[in-house]
Amino acid sequence: MHKLLIFNDEKLFRRALTHRSFVNENFNESGHNERLEFLGDAILNFISGEYLYEQNPEMAEDEMTRRRSALVDEKQLARFATEVGLDFRIRLGEGAKREGGYTNPNILSSTFEAVVGAYYLDNNRNIEVLRPLIEQLFDSVPKDVMVVRSSIDSKNKLQEFVQANGATTPPTYDTEQVGGMSHAPEFLAKVYVNGKVCGEGKGRNKKDAEKEAAADALAKLKKRGLL
Known part of the structure; x- marks a missing residue:
């Protein structure tokens, strides 16, 4: 099992895996993972920015901005989710399952963000515990893929x-x-x-x-x- 999926607080991990569709069909559930997703998104943006800053000392700000967007876009985060084994662990409603939720890039990327946020909380808000796990995933992204994606970011x-x-x-x-x-x-x-x-x-x-x-x-x- 990937270290990112090992939690001290199992309830927190379960919340991170819980999609809104599951809560809508199971009224005894206390909540979904969208707040954790918000936190994880902020953490990933920070770590990716620092990662690119340290890895590319000569790179200009505009290029780092483009590459950061490519590094944490939906497609890339969905791939990370699958790599660490999140896909079939996600708690989905039956409707979402029938519509291919386990392979839906939006659901995969959002759940990955939620797990990142939850892992940060589970480790007493110590980002240094989380950083090497995320940077290892960033290291796995081929540089040419990042360059191609960064070159077409419309924003x-x-x-x-x-x-x-x-x-x-x-x-x-x-x-x-x-x-x-x-x-x-x-x-x-x-x-x-x-x-x-x-x-x-x-x-x-x-x-x-x-x-x-x-x-x-x-x-x-x-x-x-x-x-």
């Missing part, structure tokens, strides 16, 4: 364009759930530049919706001959 491309054209603030996003089932939600994101909507996009999570909104904004810029 970073839009931010670079905006900054290069004199905007004083970066693009901002307004994202909300607009439909879908509890285990397969749909989000709508709008991206604003200088207070004006310049793109919209939908996705199965906030990150994907925002990337689609940025891609929409880039497509409109290209159509106008500005890109």
Whole structure:
């Protein structure tokens, strides 16, 4: 068993594995893993940022930002979840199981984030216990894969364009759930530049919706001959 799945507090580990769809079908359950997911996302962003800073002393900030996005995107975190053996441990509702929840990248990546957050809490909020386990997973990502993914991040491309054209603030996003089932939600994101909507996009999570909104904004810029 991977060390990331070894907990002192089994109840905390079970909460990290519990998807909202399971709670919706089992009313005696005390809660799902979304708060832990929020915490894990913040921790992964911090560790990945420091990891890239230490590994690449000559790399510029914009390239590190792109590579960090690639290192902790949904596809990559879903692969980590499978690597450590999380996939079939996830506690899913029957509906989510029938719809392929154990292989759903959104569910896998979200659960991985939740487990990271829970592991941090289980170890008395000592990030140094968690860091080597996460960095070992980062080490397993081929560098060329990271470069390819970082080069196509629409949010970073839009931010670079905006900054290069004199905007004083970066693009901002307004994202909300607009439909879908509890285990397969749909989000709508709008991206604003200088207070004006310049793109919209939908996705199965906030990150994907925002990337689609940025891609929409880039497509409109290209159509106008500005890109």
